[in-house]
Amino acid sequence: MKVRVSPRGASRLLARHPWVYRSDVLEGPDQAGLYPVYGPKGLLAWAAWNPASEIAVRAFRYRPTDDAEQSLLDNLQRALAQRKASLEAEPQGAFRLAHAEGDSLPGLVLDYYAGHVVVQSGSAALEPLLPRFVEVLIEQIPVQSVLARNDQRSRTLEGLELEVKPLFGKVPEWVWVREGDIEYRADLLSGQKTGAFIDQRDNRLRLRAYRGERALDVFSYHGSFALHLAQGFKSVTAVDSSAEALARARANAQHNRLEIATVEANAFEFLRQEEKSGHKYDLVVLDPPAFAKSKRDLERAYAAYKEVNLRAIKLLREGGILATASCSHHLTEPLFYEMLADAAADAHRSLRVIERRGQGWDHPVLLGVPETHYLKFALLEVGE
Numbered sequence: 001m002k003v004r005v006s007p008r009g010a011s012r013l014l015a016r017h018p019w020v021y022r023s024d025v026l027e028g029p030d031q032a033g034l035y036p037v038y039g040p041k042g043l044l045a046w047a048a049w050n051p052a053s054e055i056a057v058r059a060f061r062y063r064p065t066d067d068a069e070q071s072l073l074d075n076l077q078r079a080l081a082q083r084k085a086s087l088e089a090e091p092q093g094a095f096r097l098a099h100a101e102g103d104s105l106p107g108l109v110l111d112y113y114a115g116h117v118v119v120q121s122g123s124a125a126l127e128p129l130l131p132r133f134v135e136v137l138i139e140q141i142p143v144q145s146v147l148a149r150n151d152q153r154s155r156t157l158e159g160l161e162l163e164v165k166p167l168f169g170k171v172p173e174w175v176w177v178r179e180g181d182i183e184y185r186a187d188l189l190s191g192q193k194t195g196a197f198i199d200q201r202d203n204r205l206r207l208r209a210y211r212g213e214r215a216l217d218v219f220s221y222h223g224s225f226a227l228h229l230a231q232g233f234k235s236v237t238a239v240d241s242s243a244e245a246l247a248r249a250r251a252n253a254q255h256n257r258l259e260i261a262t263v264e265a266n267a268f269e270f271l272r273q274e275e276k277s278g279h280k281y282d283l284v285v286l287d288p289p290a291f292a293k294s295k296r297d298l299e300r301a302y303a304a305y306k307e308v309n310l311r312a313i314k315l316l317r318e319g320g321i322l323a324t325a326s327c328s329h330h331l332t333e334p335l336f337y338e339m340l341a342d343a344a345a346d347a348h349r350s351l352r353v354i355e356r357r358g359q360g361w362d363h364p365v366l367l368g369v370p371e372t373h374y375l376k377f378a379l380l381e382v383g384e
Contacts, residue, residue, distance in 0.1 A: 003028040003037045003049050003057060010039030013059055017369050018047070018101050020057035028056070032124040032159075034068040046071060048106040048125035052159045058106035058123060069129060072105065073136055079103040080140045083362055087112060087141060092178040094186065094198050095362050097141070102364040102372045107158075110137065111194040113186045114175045115144045118194035119167065124158040134167050145169030149194055164189065176255075180205050182227045184252045192221060199359040200287065200325070203377045204228050206357070207323060212282030216274075216315070218267050218308070223249030223260060225285045225323075230258040233282065237261045239270050271311035283321040284312045292328035301328055302339055310343040313351070316382040322351070329374035336376040350383035 005013070009024030020037070029035060032050040036043055037057055045059035046068050061071045079098045086095055097110040097117065107123030110133075117137060121127055134146050146168035155162060174187045179201060186195040204225055212233050217226040220238035222245050230236045230253065238249050238260050246262040253260045263270060267288070286308055292301030309324055316322060326336050337353075344351040359365070359375035366372045 001029045001035055003035050003047065005037060005039055005044070005057065007040055009057070010041070010044055013037065013039070013044040013057075013062070015368055016062070016366070018045075018057075018059040018104075018106065018366075019055045019371075020047075020059075022051070022054055022056040025051075025056050034072070034125055036064075048123045050124045050158055053124070053157055058101070058125075060104045060106055069132070072126070072129065073132060075104045076108075076133055076136050077140065079105065080137065083112075084141065086362070090178065091115065091142075092176075092183075094177045094179065094196060094201065096198055096360070097137070097362075099363050099372075101369065102366060108133070109194065111198055112141070112143070113188060113195055114177050115142070116169075116172065116175055116188060117141075117143050117146045118188055119146060119148045119150075120152060120194060121148070121150055121160075122152065122154055122158060124160055127160060130167065138168060143169070145171040147171045147188055149188070179224075180208060180228065181231065182252075182256045182258070184222060184224060184227060185248060185255070187248070197221065197224065197287075199327075199363050199375050200224065200377070202360045203323070203325070203357055206355075206379070207283075207285070208232065210283055210321060214281045215283040215285070216281045216312075217260075217285045217287075218271065218312070219286065219288045220249060220262075221245050221287075223252050223262075225287065226260045227252055227256060227258060229283065229285070230256075230260050235261070237263060239263045239265055239267060241266055268308060268311070271308065271315065275311060275314050279315065280317045281315050281320060282317060283323065284316055286312055286322070286324040288325070288327075290328040291326075292330040295330055298330050301331060302335065305331065305336075306339050306343045306346075309340060310347050313344055313347040313349050313382055316349075318382065318384050320382045321354070322380045322382055323377070324380070325375065325377045327375050329371050331376070332370065333373070333376050337378070340378065340380065344382075352381040352383060353378060354381055355379040 006024045009020040046061040047059040109120040215229040215233040226238040357377040
């Protein structure tokens, strides 16, 4: 059995974009699985195939193979080998062990938290292979437990059930994770994503270099940026709309013997009120959720990103630092910086780019696949 795609679908695979949409599939098996994909001129790739999904083809190998399952296991072994040295150096840290398409493992995410691994599977074709993936994992990496956090709504697009269940060992509800000089609590069973936002780890560590009087962490979640800032600023305020997340932020601060203030509020309303009150800060962090979850959301999302950044710029003293992010892959990097320029112009302030950053090294980006370059992070100095 095989999958046959149109010339347009073939051109995507030839350009090494792993996805072919259902509209560009000419024929394929009735059941999800691992199949060879053919175009007008022959074999193009091996892929995870799901006729029920909008993204019907997800390629993981572009050469012939006699064992598709082993090819996927080889991809996992390679991904684990690339992270192993970092885990050995920081066994109490948090790292992404497998980054789905970024590691040629369609829809598969493995996140490591201080010896415990959380799995998310978003491909019906790979779902039956989860036990084998876990076997490879525990052979290569010393882990105490493995949890399947398959509760993301995107699974319904693949026709998969939502479930949370242990796959290996005794899974704790939460663990303490070390990140530089601080520790934070990662809630494996109920936290955001797989328990925390690992993709911002390196950016949080980068902010340890800054010192000042007042810092503000907006969309703080459980205070990840605020904890690092509290080591160098006399006053740090964490703002979030979730009382539960802020309670964890206070617990994290207490655990690290640090002081942070927390404010439960809508970020937009809070920033507008701070501007009216005339308050000024030396550093402001903006780490909002994905305002653009689809292309049709882009115009509205651009306006929302611009609004929140404009308000933050107005709160910063001359020479202050804006640390701002977007995790919407539809807001491309050029659009991200265009939005910042628009916000600065409307605020009548200058912005100097100090550093262009993105997701952590363990969240690899495939060139030519914009969906894998989702996190933009900028450090900017606000002028007069």
